[in-house]
Amino acid sequence: MVFNNHSGSNQPNPSPNQPDDQKSNFRWVGGGFLILAAGFLLFSVASSSLQSGDRESVPYSRFLEQVEADQVKEATVAPNRIRYELKGNQAEAGSESAQTFETVPIQNDQSLTELLRQHDVEFSAVPPQDGGWGGVLSWVLLPLLFFGLWSFILRRGQGGAGGAGILGVGKSKARLYSEGDTKVTFDDVAGVDEAKTELQEVVDFLKNSDKYTRLGAKIPKGVLLVGPPGTGKTLLAKAVAGEASVPFLSISGSEFIEMFVGVGASRVRDLFEQAKKQAPCIVFIDELDALGKSRGSQSPFAGGGMSEQEQTLNQLLNEMDGFDANTGVILLGATNRPEVLDPALQRPGRFDRQVVVDRPDKIGRKAILEVHLPAIALADDVDVAKLAAQTPGFSGADLANLVNEAALLAARRNGDEVTMADFSEAIERVIAGLEKKSRVLSEKERTTVAHHETGHAIVGSLMPGAGKVEKISIVPRGVGALGYTLQLPEEDKFLVGEDELRGRIAILLAGRSAEEVMFGRISTGAGDDIQKATEMAERFVTVYGMSHKLGPIAYDKRQQQFIEGMGNTRRAVSPQVMEAIDREVKEIVDSGHRVALAILEHNRPVLEEMAQKLLEAEVLDGETLAAELDKVDPPAHLSEWLMGKGEVPDHEAAQRYSLEQVFHHS
Ligand code: ADP
Numbered sequence: 001m002v003f004n005n006h007s008g009s010n011q012p013n014p015s016p017n018q019p020d021d022q023k024s025n026f027r028w029v030g031g032g033f034l035i036l037a038a039g040f041l042l043f044s045v046a047s048s049s050l051q052s053g054d055r056e057s058v059p060y061s062r063f064l065e066q067v068e069a070d071q072v073k074e075a076t077v078a079p080n081r082i083r084y085e086l087k088g089n090q091a092e093a094g095s096e097s098a099q100t101f102e103t104v105p106i107q108n109d110q111s112l113t114e115l116l117r118q119h120d121v122e123f124s125a126v127p128p129q130d131g132g133w134g135g136v137l138s139w140v141l142l143p144l145l146f147f148g149l150w151s152f153i154l155r156r157g158q159g160g161a162g163g164a165g166i167l168g169v170g171k172s173k174a175r176l177y178s179e180g181d182t183k184v185t186f187d188d189v190a191g192v193d194e195a196k197t198e199l200q201e202v203v204d205f206l207k208n209s210d211k212y213t214r215l216g217a218k219i220p221k222g223v224l225l226v227g228p229p230g231t232g233k234t235l236l237a238k239a240v241a242g243e244a245s246v247p248f249l250s251i252s253g254s255e256f257i258e259m260f261v262g263v264g265a266s267r268v269r270d271l272f273e274q275a276k277k278q279a280p281c282i283v284f285i286d287e288l289d290a291l292g293k294s295r296g297s298q299s300p301f302a303g304g305g306m307s308e309q310e311q312t313l314n315q316l317l318n319e320m321d322g323f324d325a326n327t328g329v330i331l332l333g334a335t336n337r338p339e340v341l342d343p344a345l346q347r348p349g350r351f352d353r354q355v356v357v358d359r360p361d362k363i364g365r366k367a368i369l370e371v372h373l374p375a376i377a378l379a380d381d382v383d384v385a386k387l388a389a390q391t392p393g394f395s396g397a398d399l400a401n402l403v404n405e406a407a408l409l410a411a412r413r414n415g416d417e418v419t420m421a422d423f424s425e426a427i428e429r430v431i432a433g434l435e436k437k438s439r440v441l442s443e444k445e446r447t448t449v450a451h452h453e454t455g456h457a458i459v460g461s462l463m464p465g466a467g468k469v470e471k472i473s474i475v476p477r478g479v480g481a482l483g484y485t486l487q488l489p490e491e492d493k494f495l496v497g498e499d500e501l502r503g504r505i506a507i508l509l510a511g512r513s514a515e516e517v518m519f520g521r522i523s524t525g526a527g528d529d530i531q532k533a534t535e536m537a538e539r540f541v542t543v544y545g546m547s548h549k550l551g552p553i554a555y556d557k558r559q560q561q562f563i564e565g566m567g568n569t570r571r572a573v574s575p576q577v578m579e580a581i582d583r584e585v586k587e588i589v590d591s592g593h594r595v596a597l598a599i600l601e602h603n604r605p606v607l608e609e610m611a612q613k614l615l616e617a618e619v620l621d622g623e624t625l626a627a628e629l630d631k632v633d634p635p636a637h638l639s640e641w642l643m644g645k646g647e648v649p650d651h652e653a654a655q656r657y658s659l660e661q662v663f664h665h666s
Pocket residue numbers: 188189190191192228229230231232233234235236334368371395396397398400
């Protein structure tokens with residue numbers, strides 16, 4: 001998606017980037033032009049009204065009549081008007097005091113010349129451009145006006161600290177928040193304890209920088225806050241500045257991108273200048289993706305050459321490399337789309353640290369509500385834990401909004417206190433809004449996700465070398481994931497055994513298998529799992545040569561591809577071998593699927609119980625999770641199955657998919 005439609009690199013470019021020293025000069029001239037232009041305009045309006053003051057316009061038909069009656073003495077014909085004089089006595093005889101008349105001719109009246117000649121009118125023509133002030137106006141004045149206006153805007157953009165210019169072109173709009181302004185501390189941010197712990201370190205860098213520099217350590221320059229909108233990234237950044245008692249400078253990535261090329265880059269320069277003066281300080285760049293979007297992935301409308309966004313990004317990278325790590329300036333960036341960021345931004349010495357700020361779980365939501373509730377007058381019946389339970393998928397901002405909504409509802413019914421009933425209604429309202437953004441799951445969807453993730457966890461706990469299942473969660477994470485299972489390997493692995501690889505494929509398919517075992521239907525939620533499982537099975541056969549049937553042949557030429565460029569990565573093989581590879585890949589995925597189904601069928605009561613607990617708590621980890629997974633029992637021949645031996649019991653869910661349907665398609 002290209003969302004950066006304000007980047008304006010496709011706008012006409014009225015002026016190339018002005019170097020700073022020329023800019024002020026240019027601005028002065030622009031101001032002069034403005035005055036001059038206004039003068040011209042006034043003068044021309046006045047003079048044209050003077051000229052036309054004593055002339056009477058008449059209908060064209062009357063003019064023709066007068067010509068035919070031989071009353072016209074002479075005429076000046078222009079394409080869009082005819083001025084003429086009547087013969088002396090006629091003018092005096094007429095009641096009009098005017099001597100010259102004016103009329104608007106019918107366009108292209110070819111017969112007019114002929115007519116005038118027949119009646120002995122002395123006539124002449126004027127060139128189409130009527131030579132009056134209109135010409136000056138359109139050719140000289142309008143551009144002058146434009147430049148004047150532009151320079152005016154430029155100057156307004158400079159307008160002091162507030163930077164309240166019309167377009168604000170020019171200087172950086174980084175607003176300065178002194179500590180007195182924000183007063184935000186870590187106590188104001190709840191439910192994101194991991195992020196707080198990591199940022200505590202940044203606070204320490206700012207507060208006790210000597211401690212680190214004394215030992216020659218380099219203080220990190222950039223920390224990237226990654227998380228969905230409304231989870232408190234901006235709030236956290238302010239809190240870091242508040243905790244460290246340093247100034248907080250903030251600017252949004254989208255503010256860098258303006259209509260005029262080169263402005264963004266000069267803003268970046270200004271921002272860093274300001275920051276260095278204020279050090280130690282925090283510079284917060286919100287919506288970093290608006291400016292740091294990968295240079296390859298830009299709008300197709302961006303014309304040739306370097307786009308505005310690219311220039312700005314390059315300037316940012318330069319500035320980040322240019323300042324000494326220990327000057328005390330720490331950059332915090334925020335984005336909800338880390339995947340579109342230019343990789344150059346995340347290299348060492350730039351935004352090389354990432355802090356994930358995720359949506360809160362139930363306990364986190366309770367903590368966030370407790371931050372916001374003291375601001376309103378609460379009735380005794382309000383149960384915070386219950387509110388937290390009723391708001392799955394809400395972000396911090398949604399919860400703050402909920403509290404305010406409830407207070408508004410109470411005020412509307414002229415209540416003295418905000419009651420639980422107000423909250424219930426407010427929850428419905430907020431959810432209705434969120435559903436439009438498809439961020440709140442229905443009860444059925446949550447149940448599906450809970451069983452899916454439990455399936456991963458149960459199968460994962462039995463597989464060799466897969467590590468410990470640390471956490472399962474049905475708190476929506478990031479943009480796509482509805483839930484997740486976190487399984488960490490116990491040690492770094494460089495070699496993976498056949499059984500482990502088959503085991504990983506089974507783990508990947510376990511989410512979908514759980515849906516099949518429990519509900520007999522499948523959902524799109526397993527798409528990513530299937531993608532990964534299939535790729536793994538393909539490598540199993542074509543790269544690692546682990547297939548019992550096809551043996552150690554490198555069917556995949558991916559290693560050579562760097563030299564040969566794009567194209568089919570498969571070695572040239574006969575159609576029979578091609579088909580055999582496809583069958584083998586499918587057989588490996590299928591057998592993983594059958595293993596997962598067998599395990600889950602065998603442990604069905606645990607699956608049901610765990611999923612129920614997960615629905616309740618939203619997150620299972622630590623001892624609760626370990627206790628549940630202890631109940632999981634491996635089926636009899638599991639280790640044989642994982643070596644590709646023995647018959648994995650067929651499950652009707654797996655029977656549905658037969659390769660014969662694919663190959664012997666009738
Ligand atoms: P983001 O920058 O991640 O989009 P913000 O920091 O702007 O989110 O959050 C908007 C508002 O929502 C905050 O000002 C605060 O009132 C509330 N909020 C968000 N997250 C939290 C949180 N973790 N704890 C307390 N309040 C929060």
